[in-house]
Amino acid sequence: MRYLVALLLGLAVGVAAFLALLYFNPMTTRNHLSPLSVSDNQVITFNYSAVATDAIVYTNDGESQVIPHPAKVLQLWEPTVRRSDALATVLRDGRNAPAAIGIKFSSDSERTNVLNGEAIVDSVWHVYAPGQGTLFVEQRENYWDFLRDIMIPARWSSGDNWRGNWNGSITSGPGALGTSRVFGGSGIFAGIETDAVESLSAKAYSVEFGPVAMDAELAIEIPRRDASLSQDP
Amino acid sequence: MFKTFIAGILLGIAGAAAALYYIPVVDQAREQSMIVVHPNHGNTETFHVNVPSDRIMVGAADQAEPLPAELEWPGDLQFAATRAELFKIRNGKDAVVGVASRIAASDEVSGEIIEWVLHLPARGSAYVIMEPQPQEGGYRVGDLARGTREFSNLTGRVTERFVEAPTSFDENGSQGRIEIITAFVGQAVDDL
Numbered sequence: 001m002r003y004l005v006a007l008l009l010g011l012a013v014g015v016a017a018f019l020a021l022l023y024f025n026p027m028t029t030r031n032h033l034s035p036l037s038v039s040d041n042q043v044i045t046f047n048y049s050a051v052a053t054d055a056i057v058y059t060n061d062g063e064s065q066v067i068p069h070p071a072k073v074l075q076l077w078e079p080t081v082r083r084s085d086a087l088a089t090v091l092r093d094g095r096n097a098p099a100a101i102g103i104k105f106s107s108d109s110e111r112t113n114v115l116n117g118e119a120i121v122d123s124v125w126h127v128y129a130p131g132q133g134t135l136f137v138e139q140r141e142n143y144w145d146f147l148r149d150i151m152i153p154a155r156w157s158s159g160d161n162w163r164g165n166w167n168g169s170i171t172s173g174p175g176a177l178g179t180s181r182v183f184g185g186s187g188i189f190a191g192i193e194t195d196a197v198e199s200l201s202a203k204a205y206s207v208e209f210g211p212v213a214m215d216a217e218l219a220i221e222i223p224r225r226d227a228s229l230s231q232d233p
Numbered sequence: 234m235f236k237t238f239i240a241g242i243l244l245g246i247a248g249a250a251a252a253l254y255y256i257p258v259v260d261q262a263r264e265q266s267m268i269v270v271h272p273n274h275g276n277t278e279t280f281h282v283n284v285p286s287d288r289i290m291v292g293a294a295d296q297a298e299p300l301p302a303e304l305e306w307p308g309d310l311q312f313a314a315t316r317a318e319l320f321k322i323r324n325g326k327d328a329v330v331g332v333a334s335r336i337a338a339s340d341e342v343s344g345e346i347i348e349w350v351l352h353l354p355a356r357g358s359a360y361v362i363m364e365p366q367p368q369e370g371g372y373r374v375g376d377l378a379r380g381t382r383e384f385s386n387l388t389g390r391v392t393e394r395f396v397e398a399p400t401s402f403d404e405n406g407s408q409g410r411i412e413i414i415t416a417f418v419g420q421a422v423d424d425l
Contacts, residue, residue: 002234003234003237006234006235006237006238006241007237007238007240007241007244008241009238009241010237010238010239010240010241010242010243010244010245011241011242011244011245011248012241012245013238013241013242013245014241014242014243014244014245014246014247014248014249015245015246015248015249016245017242017245017246018245018246018249018250019249056290056292056304056305056306056307057289057290057292057301057304057319059289059319070301070302070303070304071303072301072302072303073289073290073301074287074288074289074301074321076321076332078321078328078329079262080261080262080263080264080328080329080330080331080353080354080355081321081329081330081331081332081354082262083259083261083354084331084332084352084354086289086319086332086334088290088292088317088319088334090307098307098309098311098312101292101307101312101315101317101336103317103319103334103336103350105332105334105350105352105358107261107352107354108259108261108354109259110257110259110260110261110355112257112258112259113258114253114258115250115253115254120259122354122357122381122382124350124352124358124360124381126334126336126348126350126360128315128317128336128338128346128348130311130312130314130315130338130340131311131340131341131342132342132343133342133343134336134343134346134348136350136360136378136379138358138379138381183360183378183379185346185348185360185362185378186343186344186346186348186362187340187342187343188342
C-alpha cells in the first residue's frame with residue numbers, strides 16, 4: 001500500500017513538474033517585435049477594440065467565456081462550428097477615424113501543440129474599406145504568450161482578473177517571417193499580395209467575461225507598385 | 234519506497250509528455266464533403282443558407298428591423314452603401330459546416346463589389362469575388378480569388394442564386410435559400 005501511495009505521489013509530482021516546465025519554458029517565449037517594423041514599405045494600420053461588447057456583432061457557441069453581442073445574435077452551437085467565432089467590427093485608421101468594416105472568423109486549430117508552446121487559432125479577415133477596396137487576410141495566430149501571461153495569471157488571481165500592460169503580436173504565420181498573407185480583392189488593393197501582422201494591447205482581463213480592456217491592431221504592408229520598373233535617369 | 238517515488242515522478246513526466254503528444258488538443262468536428270463529380274465537367278460542391286434562420290447578421294444603413302436585434306450599424310456616411318452579412322452555411326445534407334460573410338458595396342474607387350468568404354473550420358477558407366451583374370436566370374458567378382488550407386491550391390468558379398421557398402408548403406417561415414455552388418479544381422503545376 002505504501003508503495004502504491006509513493007507511486008501515485010510520484011506521478012502527481014512528475015505531471016506537475018512537467019506542466020511547470022512547459023509553463024516556465026523560456027524557449028517558447030516569442031519575439032514581440034513585428035517584422036513589419038523594419039519594412040521600407042508603407043504600412044497601413046487598422047485598429048479595433050478586442051472587447052466583444054464594442055463590436056458590431058460577436059458570436060461563438062454561447063457557452064464560452066466571452067458572451068456573444070448583441071445578446072440575441074445567432075450562436076454557433078453546431079458541432080462543426082462550435083470551436084469557431086465570428087466578429088464584425090469597425091476598423092479605425094491611425095487617426096482613430098472609422099476606415100473599414102472588418103469581419104473575422106477564427107477557429108481553434110488542429111495544429112495546436114502545447115509541447116511546442118503553440119496555442120494555434122486559424123483565422124481569416126474580410127475587410128472592406130470604402131474608397132480604398134477589399135482585402136482578404138489569412139492568418140495563423142499563436143495565443144500561447146497571451147495564455148501564459150494573462151489568462152493563467154488571471155485564474156490564479158484571488159480576484160479572478162488580470163490588470164497590467166501587455167503588448168504582443170499574435171500572428172505566427174503562414175508567412176515565412178511569422179506574418180499573415182494578404183490578398184487585395186478590389187479598388188486600390190486589387191491584386192496585391194503582401195504581409196500583415198496582428199497585435200494585441202491588453203490592459204484588463206476577467207476570468208468571467210474575457211477581455212475587459214484590450215485593443216488590437218492589424219498592420220498591413222502596402223508594397224510600392226512599379227518601383228522596380230522605374231529606370232535611373 | 235523512495236525509489237518507487239522517483240519512478241513515479243519519471244513515469245508522470247513521461248506520461249504527461251506522451252499524453253500531450255498523442256492526444257489532440259483540438260479535434261474539429263467534420264461533416265462528409267458532398268462533392269459531385271460530373272462527366273467531363275469537373276466537380277462541384279453545393280452549399281446553402283436557409284433564409285432567414287441561418288442569418289447571423291445583416292449590417293446595412295437604415296434598417297427597419299436590424300438583425301440581430303439591437304445591432305448598431307456605424308452611422309458614418311461612408312458605410313451607407315455597404316451591406317455586410319454573416320451566415321451559417323450548410324452542405325447538401327442540410328448540416329451546418331461553416332460560416333460565411335458576404336459584403337456588397339459600391340464606391341467610386343472599387344465600383345460595385347460583391348464578395349464572399351466561406352469559412353469551414355475543418356477545411357479552410359475560400360475568398361470569392363463575384364461579378365456584380367447577375368446572369369440570365371437570376372444567378373451570379375464569381376471566381377475563387379484565394380483559398381486557405383484545403384482550398385489553397387484550387388482554382389475555379391462559384392455561383393450564387395436565391396431560391397424562393399414554395400410559400401404554400403412552408404411551415405417554418407422560411408423565405409428560401411441562398412445556394413452557393415463551387416466548381417473547384419487543382420491548379421495546374423508546371424512540369425519539372
